[in-house]
Amino acid sequence: GIQVEQSPPDLILQEGANSTLRCNFSDSVNNLQWFHQNPWGQLINLFYIPSGTKQNGRLSATTVATERYSLLYISSSQTTDSGVYFCAAIYSGAGSYQLTFGKGTKLSVIP
Template identity: 85%
Template sequence: GIQVEQSPPDLILQEGANSTLRCNFSDSVNNLQWFHQNPWGQLINLFYIPSGTKQNGRLSATTVATERYSLLYISSSQTTDSGVYFCAVAGMNTGFQKLVFGTGTRLLVSP
């Protein structure tokens, strides 16, 4: 099945810093979503981005489908950005679009 790798596994930032999180996947996809898991365990959907670029406030994401990677950019980070960021993909040949999650990037933003 499709493999998803995220990097870095852990990231520590000072408040106000910028960061880039990466997601590599092993096959063509027709669904790619970025999630933020907050300290209460909720999965917050950030972007649905199987291709192209999107922006939402301080966050933006780019997926280069032909090269099988996606990037999540966080600018001017805040302590509330702390948590785990997951990339999840559904392979092109997956009939009912089950999402395969990466192992996540754990982000800690300190004041």
């Protein structure tokens, strides 16, 4: 089955600092998503990114599909960025769909 590994598992940042989160995934993945889970448990869609680079405000993501990894960049971090960041790999094809989550990176941004 699909394997998804995230690093680091935990990260503590001073407000204003930058960070990079990594997601490695196995073969047979044809798309990738990044989510932010807020303290209330809600999963917020950040990026849907099979390859290339996308940016949304202070966040950006890059997926290099040929090397099976994706990176999430957070710049000028704020306390509201705290929470758990999940990447999820997607396999879809031949009438099937599979979404596999990594274990997440727990980010704490301190003032």
